[in-house]
Each structure stands twice: as structure tokens, then as C-alpha cells.
Amino acid sequence: MSIEDTLEEDGMGDVDHETSESESESEQEDVRLTEPSKKSIYNRDGLLEKLSDISWPDNVEWIQKLSIVVDQEKEVDVNDDLARELSFYTQALEGTRQAFEKLQAMGIPFLRPPDYYAEMVKTDSHMEKVKSRLLEQKKKIEEAEERRKAREAKRIAKEIQAQKLKERAKQKKEEIESVKKWRKQRQQSGFSMGGKDGDMGLTFEDGKSFERSSKRRPGVAPGDRSGGKARHGGNKGMKGMDKKRKNREYRETKFGFGGRKGLKKQNTSDTTNDMRSFNQGNMSGNKKRKR
Amino acid sequence: MAKKRKHSEAEVSEPSKKEVALQRPKRTLFGWKDGVEEKEGDSLIFRNREKLLVTCSRRIVYRYRHLMLNVVSLLPHCKKDNKVESKESKGSTLNELVELRNCSSCLFFECRKQKDLYLWMAKCPSGPSVKFLVNAVHTMEELKLTGNHLKGSRPILTFSSNFDKDPHWKILKELIMQIFGTPKDHRKSKPFYDHVFVFSIVDDHIWFRNYQVSVPHNEMDKVDRGGLDKMTLVEVGPRFCLNPIKIFGGSFGGPTLYENPFYISPNQIRALEKRKKAGKYAKKIKAKTRRKMHELSNPLEPDEFADMWKE
Structure with a gap:
């Protein structure tokens, strides 16, 4: 585990701990007098004397004491958990580094060989618990990550869908627009253009020639939305009957069964615009008059 | 012997x-x-023939008892004794006890009111002794402390540099060094160094931390190239924070050498809080009577337009 991890975890843990404890023991909070009380005792000489009494002789080797003094660079804010723990950590790290250098200089074996097994401070079962907790945390984090990703993907998909719809609407509008334009042009030129011009006008800007939609159903009136034949094609029988069935269907759509019949004879915009049955151009019609 | x-x-x-x-x-x-x-x-x-007696008072809370047990597991040169009856936790009995167990110093965890933990550190029999208030206790059992180290390996003690500022910090440092340092070649100690104690003074409190040292290495006496840079620490616990209250000349008593001028006992703090909360009813009554008195002393002038629309 890296340093940042542990530290962060520590910090978070502390916060959790404090929030959980704050209600139960609010008095635990460190309250202190704002100014030092006057009658407090400070016997400097007595302290120093006592210190010299109990302290070990000066020439004691360092290996007996194993104590290291580490400079604290700056004042630490006590209430900032992270900063405080970081300062302790750096103190420990710096101290250990110095101590290990000293030990190494002495040439004493001081690191535990990997095959040295002995009783540890925490039991194996306890460490097992610690490990399982770590794993659980990791799993939780991963799950959260996954959920977040899924959410993100959903959002993006929605956006893309909206964009697509917009584009489609725009295209449709453009097409309609172009048709209108073409019509206006034709009106302005007074329908006098020959068949060739008309045909030219029929082509759209994007080069697609006007086509009847292929979805058109045979025998069904153009305005009929009730389904007509399509309704009938629902259940398909056996294979052998296939051809017969098709034939039958066609006839039924043509002569009855399925869809409203009344609409068949009504004009729609499609039929009015359908000029196929007219003589196009002025060739044949005008010949007689000329004579 | x-x-x-x-x-x-x-x-x-x-x-x-x-x-x-x-x-x-x-x-x-x-x-x-x-x-x-x-x-x-x-x-x-x-x-160094330091021997440490670790005991606690009766009716100690489990959390603090666990802290004590953690300390016992960290210090191989200590002897754990039975709980001491709170009546007997006067200096003389404790001194006797220490003498009886052939110890040269004592850690006494005193729990009061099931809330406050006081820690006595004493050198016996000639003193000095210190009384601390213990705050912010986290025991080793907490699962977020993930480190582990050998039981009985000698700790490296690190002190922050402000221990050398004042005489009372100096004496505390010496005490801590003698009590928490495991004697060299102690028969229960192990010959490797894999954990470090931190004693740091922040905000006039001594903060204790215990870290496991993990260094990449192959041999016993040599750190790999750059190993010291790659060294990482994992916290093992326990954590606590000591607020020194008094330093006495003798062991568990004697003349007071130092008294923390900023210290307020938790009892006082609690009392203060209670007092703040109390007296709500009395205040209300007082306000009511005061209002009445005020109204009586300043009567309203008779309203001359009072019966104007009355007919």
C-alpha cells in the first residue's frame, strides 16, 4: 500500500470516527484555559535536578537508547487530521531512516530475514480480518466505479440519440424545403417548360431522384392507414401453402377484405401530383390545332 | 537475587x-x-535493566483496558498485574506493589467515572512521576490500522525536536525513553528492528503513534540500493494523546515540580456544560417577574380617545 493511500484512509477514518463520536462524548473535545493560571507550579531547578538524577550516563551507546530526535519543520494545526498525521508520518520516516543508517554503519544485522517467523503483535486471525476488510473496500470502490461508468454511458447514449433525432428532423425539413423551392420555380416559369425541364426539376439538390416509396402496398388506398393487407399477413401457414397463400392475399387486398374501400377512389396529394397518365409536353396535343 | x-x-x-x-x-x-x-x-x-509494571484501576472501560493490553504486547520488558482497587490507588500501595514485583517503573491506567483515563508514569522508588490525561484513544484492534510487526522487537523511538525546549518536556522525554524503550538484549526481545514509535508534541500534548517499517531487502544487515528511499511505514497502532497534568518529585506523590497551567479537568468541563444547559426554567420565571415589575412601575397613560367611537 502506498503512502498516500494509507494517509488518505487515515484521514477519512478519523473523520468518520469523530462524527460518530461527536454526539456521544462532546466533552471529550479538548478545552483548555485561554491564559495560563497564575498559581501553577513550575519548579525549574527541581525538574532539572530530577532529570539529572534519573537520566542515564552520557556515554551510553546509542544502541541502548535507540532514540532519534527529528526536527519538526513547522507548526502543525492539530485539528487538521491529515496534516497532523502527515507530520507524524514524516517524523517516523525520517527517524527510521537515520536509525537504519546508524545501524548499518555499526554492521549489526537489523532487518528481519524473510524466513524468520515468530509471534507477531497482531494475531493471524486479526490480520485476516484486516485483509478481508481491505478487499471489501476495494470491491466497493470498484462497484461504485462501474455504476458511475454505466450512468455516464447512458447519458452519452441519450445525447447521441437526441442529436440523431434532430438531424433527421432537419433533413426532412430540408427535403420539404427543396421540394417547395422546386415547385415555386416551376410556377414562376409557368409550367411552360418541356418534359425535359420538368424532369430536371424533379431531381433534388443532393442528386437523389424522386422516388415513390417502396413501402407502398398494392391494392391499398394511399390514405388508408388501417393496415389493409399487412394485417392479414399475420399468420403464415405451412411451406407448401406459401405460394397459394400469397396469391390469395393479393387478390383479397385487391377485391375486398382488408382496409377501407371508400378511400380507394379518393384523391390524395400523391394521386393529384401523379402526372403519368397525362400527355407530357405539347407535341401531340398541339398537332391537331396547328392544322 | x-x-x-x-x-x-x-x-x-x-x-x-x-x-x-x-x-x-x-x-x-x-x-x-x-x-x-x-x-x-x-x-x-x-x-539497562528497566522493568515495567503495567496495571490499571478497577472498573476500567473495555476500550482503555484494550489500550493497556496493547501497550503490554508492545513492551516485552513489562509485567502486567491485577487491577488495583480504586480505594487503594494511593501512592503507597502502588509503590509497594511495584517493589513487590521488582520493577523499576510503573504505568498505571486510572479510569474515572467510566469516561476519563489518566495515565501515571512513574519511576520507582525515587521518582519522578507524571500524571497524564489520555485523549483520542484508538486501540490496535481497529481494522483500519493495517500494519503488523514482530512481538518484542525493539522499537526505534523518535522524538520531535520540541522535546528539548523546556525542562519539563526534557524530563518527560527521558521518562518515555526509559519506559518505552526495550532494554537491549532483553531475553524476551527479538533482535530485529521493524517498528518505530513516534512521540511528538503538538499543541502541548504528546501524541503517540506506532508504525511498522517495511523495507525491501534480501540480506539481514544490508538494505538494498535505494531501499531507504523506498521505505514505507504502515501504522500498527495504538494511538493516544497524552496531556500532562502534573509532574511529581517522588513516585506516585511527593512535591509537585510542574503543573500544567492550561489544564482543566474534564469534570470541570462537564460541569460547565451542564450549568450552561441548566436554569432554563428559572430564567423564564425571572424574566416574567421582571416584566411584571416593569409594567407596574411604568403604568400606561389613560387613553383620551378610548371612548371616542363609543357613543
């Missing part, structure tokens, strides 16, 4: 005594360790 112990204590306090030289030479597997002694002969051979 007892005689020897006494003499060793004398050595600790006054190592310039002659008796030190009479000490039995150290034994090794192959015989007497004469050579070494000869070499160090001119300077005194110092042998």
Missing part, C-alpha cells in the same frame, strides 16, 4: 558507583564474554 536487583537500580541512578565493576561478566554461548568487557572496561558497562 533481590540484592542484585537493588544494586542494578543504584547503577541506573548513579552509575559512577564502584559496585558496577563487580558485576558478573556477561555470558555467551561459548563462555564468558571477557574480551568485550576488557575493551569497554575503562568506561562503565551500562546495562
Whole structure:
């Protein structure tokens, strides 16, 4: 585990701990007098004397004491958990580094060989618990990550869908627009253009020639939305009957069964615009008059 | 046996005594360790024979008891004793107890009101002793402390530099060093160094931390190239924070040498809080009577337009 991890975890843990404890023991909070009380005792000489009494002789080797003094660079804010723990950590790290250098200089074996097994401070079962907790945390984090990703993907998909719809609407509008334009042009030129011009006008800007939609159903009136034949094609029988069935269907759509019949004879915009049955151009019609 | 112990204590306090030289030479597997002694002969051979008694008062809360047990597991040179009856937790009985167990120092966890933990650190029998208030206790059992280390390996003690500022911090440092440092070659200690204690003064409190040291290495006596840079620490616990209250000259008593000028006992704090909350009803009553008195003393002037629309 890296340093940042542990530290962060520590910090978070502390916060959790404090929030959980704050209600139960609010008095635990460190309250202190704002100014030092006057009658407090400070016997400097007595302290120093006592210190010299109990302290070990000066020439004691360092290996007996194993104590290291580490400079604290700056004042630490006590209430900032992270900063405080970081300062302790750096103190420990710096101290250990110095101590290990000293030990190494002495040439004493001081690191535990990997095959040295002995009783540890925490039991194996306890460490097992610690490990399982770590794993659980990791799993939780991963799950959260996954959920977040899924959410993100959903959002993006929605956006893309909206964009697509917009584009489609725009295209449709453009097409309609172009048709209108073409019509206006034709009106302005007074329908006098020959068949060739008309045909030219029929082509759209994007080069697609006007086509009847292929979805058109045979025998069904153009305005009929009730389904007509399509309704009938629902259940398909056996294979052998296939051809017969098709034939039958066609006839039924043509002569009855399925869809409203009344609409068949009504004009729609499609039929009015359908000029196929007219003589196009002025060739044949005008010949007689000329004579 | 007892005689020897006494003499060793004398050595600790006054190592310039002659008796030190009479000490039995150290034994090794192959015989007497004469050579070494000869070499160090001119300077005194110092042998740390610290023995620590760890006890607690009765009715200690489980959390604090666990803290005590953690301390016991960290210090191989300590002896754990039974809980002490709270009536008897006066200095003399404790001193007797320490004497009885042949110890030279004592850690006494005193729990009061099932809330406050006081820690006594004392050198016996000649003092000094310190009383701390313990705050912010986290025991080793907490699962977020993920480190582990050998039981009984000697800790490296690190102190922050502000321990050398004032005499009372100095004396505390010496005490902590003697009590928390495991004696070299103690028979229960293990010959490796894999954890570090942090004692740091922040905000006039001594903060304690215990870290496991993990260094990448192959051999026992050499750190890999750049290993010291790659060294990481994992916290093992426990954590606590000591607020020194008083330093006494003797062990568990004697003249007061230092008194923390900023200290307020948790009892006072609680009382203050209670007082703040109390008296709500009394205040209300008082306000009511005051209002009444005020109204009586300043009567309203008779309203001249009162019966104007009355007809």
C-alpha cells in the first residue's frame, strides 16, 4: 500500500470516527484555559535536578537508547487530521531512516530475514480480518466505479440519440424545403417548360431522384392507414401453402377484405401530383390545332 | 537475587558507583564474554535493566483496558498485574506493589467515572512521576490500522525536536525513553528492528503513534540500493494523546515540580456544560417577574380617545 493511500484512509477514518463520536462524548473535545493560571507550579531547578538524577550516563551507546530526535519543520494545526498525521508520518520516516543508517554503519544485522517467523503483535486471525476488510473496500470502490461508468454511458447514449433525432428532423425539413423551392420555380416559369425541364426539376439538390416509396402496398388506398393487407399477413401457414397463400392475399387486398374501400377512389396529394397518365409536353396535343 | 536487583537500580541512578565493576561478566554461548568487557572496561558497562509494571484501576472501560493490553504486547520488558482497587490507588500501595514485583517503573491506567483515563508514569522508588490525561484513544484492534510487526522487537523511538525546549518536556522525554524503550538484549526481545514509535508534541500534548517499517531487502544487515528511499511505514497502532497534568518529585506523590497551567479537568468541563444547559426554567420565571415589575412601575397613560367611537 502506498503512502498516500494509507494517509488518505487515515484521514477519512478519523473523520468518520469523530462524527460518530461527536454526539456521544462532546466533552471529550479538548478545552483548555485561554491564559495560563497564575498559581501553577513550575519548579525549574527541581525538574532539572530530577532529570539529572534519573537520566542515564552520557556515554551510553546509542544502541541502548535507540532514540532519534527529528526536527519538526513547522507548526502543525492539530485539528487538521491529515496534516497532523502527515507530520507524524514524516517524523517516523525520517527517524527510521537515520536509525537504519546508524545501524548499518555499526554492521549489526537489523532487518528481519524473510524466513524468520515468530509471534507477531497482531494475531493471524486479526490480520485476516484486516485483509478481508481491505478487499471489501476495494470491491466497493470498484462497484461504485462501474455504476458511475454505466450512468455516464447512458447519458452519452441519450445525447447521441437526441442529436440523431434532430438531424433527421432537419433533413426532412430540408427535403420539404427543396421540394417547395422546386415547385415555386416551376410556377414562376409557368409550367411552360418541356418534359425535359420538368424532369430536371424533379431531381433534388443532393442528386437523389424522386422516388415513390417502396413501402407502398398494392391494392391499398394511399390514405388508408388501417393496415389493409399487412394485417392479414399475420399468420403464415405451412411451406407448401406459401405460394397459394400469397396469391390469395393479393387478390383479397385487391377485391375486398382488408382496409377501407371508400378511400380507394379518393384523391390524395400523391394521386393529384401523379402526372403519368397525362400527355407530357405539347407535341401531340398541339398537332391537331396547328392544322 | 533481590540484592542484585537493588544494586542494578543504584547503577541506573548513579552509575559512577564502584559496585558496577563487580558485576558478573556477561555470558555467551561459548563462555564468558571477557574480551568485550576488557575493551569497554575503562568506561562503565551500562546495562539497562528497566522493568515495567503495567496495571490499571478497577472498573476500567473495555476500550482503555484494550489500550493497556496493547501497550503490554508492545513492551516485552513489562509485567502486567491485577487491577488495583480504586480505594487503594494511593501512592503507597502502588509503590509497594511495584517493589513487590521488582520493577523499576510503573504505568498505571486510572479510569474515572467510566469516561476519563489518566495515565501515571512513574519511576520507582525515587521518582519522578507524571500524571497524564489520555485523549483520542484508538486501540490496535481497529481494522483500519493495517500494519503488523514482530512481538518484542525493539522499537526505534523518535522524538520531535520540541522535546528539548523546556525542562519539563526534557524530563518527560527521558521518562518515555526509559519506559518505552526495550532494554537491549532483553531475553524476551527479538533482535530485529521493524517498528518505530513516534512521540511528538503538538499543541502541548504528546501524541503517540506506532508504525511498522517495511523495507525491501534480501540480506539481514544490508538494505538494498535505494531501499531507504523506498521505505514505507504502515501504522500498527495504538494511538493516544497524552496531556500532562502534573509532574511529581517522588513516585506516585511527593512535591509537585510542574503543573500544567492550561489544564482543566474534564469534570470541570462537564460541569460547565451542564450549568450552561441548566436554569432554563428559572430564567423564564425571572424574566416574567421582571416584566411584571416593569409594567407596574411604568403604568400606561389613560387613553383620551378610548371612548371616542363609543357613543
